Amino acid sequence: MYRIGELAKACNINHDTLRFYEKNALLTPSSRSESGYRLYTEKDKDILEFILRAKNVGFTLSEIKELLSIEVDKANNACADVKTLVDTKLQTVENKLAELIRFQASLKRLSDACCGGEESAEHCTILEALESDTNAVRHEHHHD
Structure with a gap:
């Protein structure tokens, strides 16, 4: 499990970018710790890396959302x-x-x-x- 700072550092972005993706419903923390920290799994890290790669080739947030919806339901797309x-x-x-x-x-x-x-x-x-x-x-x- 990653806390927000750890995940941000692992993906070479800042906390605000991660929160921005959360606010725009691209990423959701898997859970929260007892003290309220956002907790992310390895799967969440994979999703964040997918978002960052899609962004790097020029996709907008709405296009990334669409790609993610296909990614999570490949069998039906x-x-x-x-x-x-x-x-x-x-x-x-x-x-x-x-x-x-x-x-x-x-x-x-x-x-x-x-x-x-x-x-x-x-x-x-x-x-x-x-x-x-x-x-x-x-x-x-x-x-x-």
């Missing part, structure tokens, strides 16, 4: 259920990456359009572009 969760998450990540690439290209255009000089920002191409349409950024410098 299909592999396809888990794959669907992963594929949905993968699509979300791919969409975010595409968005970040668009942001990067827009920022690059903005940066390339500005001379970056010490002159007044009254005619700054970056500010002008943000005041209108970022896609219309001129590629020439305003102070040549």
